[in-house]
Amino acid sequence: MIRILVADDENLIRAALAQLLDLEDDLTVVAQAASGRAALDQARVLCADRGPDGGLDVAVLDLQMPEPDGIAVAAELAGLDVHSIIVTSHGRPGHLKRALAAGVRGFLPKTTEAARLAEVIRSVAGGGRYVDPELAAEAIGAGDSPLTPREADCLELAADGATIEDIAARAHLSPGTVRNYLSSAITKLGAANRHDACAIAVRMGWI
Amino acid sequence: MIRILVADDENLIRAALAQLLDLEDDLTVVAQAASGRAALDQARVLCADRGPDGGLDVAVLDLQMPEPDGIAVAAELAGLDVHSIIVTSHGRPGHLKRALAAGVRGFLPKTTEAARLAEVIRSVAGGGRYVDPELAAEAIGAGDSPLTPREADCLELAADGATIEDIAARAHLSPGTVRNYLSSAITKLGAANRHDACAIAVRMGWI
């Protein structure tokens, strides 16, 4: 019997997903969490408990959650010998890369067929890996972020419509420097302006 | 027995939701659809069929779907005597207003408890209505969009980072006019710049 933790901040979805998985004969949902923090707490308790109900095999984590997000949770869980599967609505190449770097064993968009999730859980529980083929292709095609860390910082701060002054203040930089970084990011991404650049970077999962 | 149609373009979520609802004794999921168009097709077939399996009582629709979206589908279904419930990840006041105007009978975010969905379905099947209280309060507090139709158009075109020239070309307007509309929208929304204005308008569900 494979013991599963399901984490998603959308109660409706989490409950439905848990229900779906519990219906499989060889799967059992032993914990649910509505936030990354709750997921970690639950996992720690389960792993500490060596009794009949203790232990945890696989975590199914939504990527978009209040801090910490699914990838951060997966990185922590890797230390507890729990294999993680990330499920997400938005398939960004960058997210996939970060997830794999964090030791995630499975990554699939919410558009995948329901039956596949169970298959992937079984495979991951047995030590396998699974990445949605389409996403994998995108990630390979997209390549790595061409942005330097500072450029990415500035772009991230610019993403919510802040003005140069705001960004400079929040990044502890001179306004001119911010403009240079932004300009460089814009040309690197082939964008028309900073907001276009933000859109591209977000789509790629680079910020 | 209440007959239900579930529509959501995320296969995983739709299957899980259908499973969850089917587990209730008095509910049965008679159709699933991965797009608005498919939902309408299914509903028409079911309503035309007056046999033992025919008929449809309630549609549970995701708001975000490839055209037509949940609200548009609900408006069509109202003509078939099918009551609709909208489920959404993002609770925007404007969406709620549009939904109610389209004759939707239930509106709830995906963060609601799983048990509540079944309750709402029963209530709606019996002719009742249900709107998430928090969303309702927001919608009342937010009021109507202060934007004129053209202002909203320009703002919508500006949302993806287009430059004034682009917007003017796409809207068949003079660049100066676009700037006036944008400026007016910015002041009306109390925003710092056009992108801030876009963010506000999107958050309110006005574009």
Add this chain to the structure above:
DNA sequence: CGGCGAGGGTGACATGTGTCATGGGCCGCC
């Protein structure tokens, strides 16, 4: 040591944007 590259900065210049005043045309309503 000299050279190099990345981080951080300045100043100048051309464009793009936000704001304002102003005007005309077209409704709908008192």
Add this chain to the structure above:
DNA sequence: GGCGGCCCATGACACATGTCACCCTCGCCG
């Protein structure tokens, strides 16, 4: 018929942004 609101446009001005050239300071490495 006048008034007011929306639509469309123009021109002018201030400020924000994007681009470029150039500078300084560290480390690092040959």
